[in-house]
Amino acid sequence: METFGGQVGRQEVPESSIDRYRGKLPNQLLTYWAEHGWCGYGDGIFWTVNPQEYDAVVASWLEGTKFETFDAYHLIARSAFGDLYLWGEEIGASLKITSILSRYTTHKSLCLGSQMDKGLQSFILSRKVGSNDYGDLFRPARKKLGTLHHDEMYGFVPALMLGGADTLDHLEKVKAVEHLVLLSQLSDLESYDFQDL
Template identity: 25%
Template sequence: MIYRDFHRENEIGNDVIKKYSDILPKELISIWKKYGTGSMMNGFLKVVNPDEYIEILRESFADYEGVVPVMLTAFGDIITINSEGRVDIIYYRYGYYSVIATGWEMFEVFAGDSFMNERMFKNILYNAAVEKHGRVEFEECFGYVPLLALGGNETVDNLKKIKTKEHIEVIIEMVGIISDMKSIIM
């Protein structure tokens, strides 16, 4: 179960729950009611209020129509659910997005499996980053400085704690909006 070490940040208001209850999977709505927003998986995954990230998603992702941001990774990647229930991840650090599950239940199973978790989230450096820099706060992520797209190296030494929204904005300003889809063959 991916929620076993959930650390609550805030509750999600009834207005937000009502707004998305006919759009998002019932399982996710139940998580919102039970836990609210917060982090889990040793701080790597964050359940977010979609309304706080929908605007930046629209500004940064070419395929944003019918897509709802529901989670973030500690590397500033946004996990979304589309109108058919498909779960995607926008890897801002790499400049593309991928389908990671065909439904929410499958996503939860994959996220709870260490092999699949590593493949989906590309989180191999996370524990080393936490050891070197400490855990990120809820509004922060680890960002590569310099950005990978600008020649930065994918090393723990190049990771810095950065505000998530500002980091995404810098990536988009420097690299452009995310429009490429790549398979993460499992």
């Protein structure tokens, strides 16, 4: 993740959090937390997070979907614009939600069970700065609004799903958990139809 750039907003991870997710998330991720904490990378474009703080976000997004009972999901990372990276206890890094558009993509991991650490490595190595920079707005947003704190994201106001524009003038710093729960209530979660791209 260091390829994204320097850390911002680092939080130490208590041993109780590591214990809570032992056997649910890859051991390598727990070791990473212990060594590096939860923080933002690339000046805050990509964040590792405390999954417990995002339990309500995950529950709100998955409620009423096929994912609600498919696996036990935990949010392990997010982008500055609210891309959510969920890890399934049984199936690994398998679900990404683009919250501002209420769309999701799935990924079938080949690294299950005792191979979850390899699945985590694959997840980390496949992260790219550009795929987390909605509309190339990160640098202009950071310049205009400032660096994000660990509990903040850049949100469009009004939300895109309410007809808001996806321009710098409509971006604000918002509290991440509250904004992500709000976005989950605006529209049903749908699969990306690649004809839309």
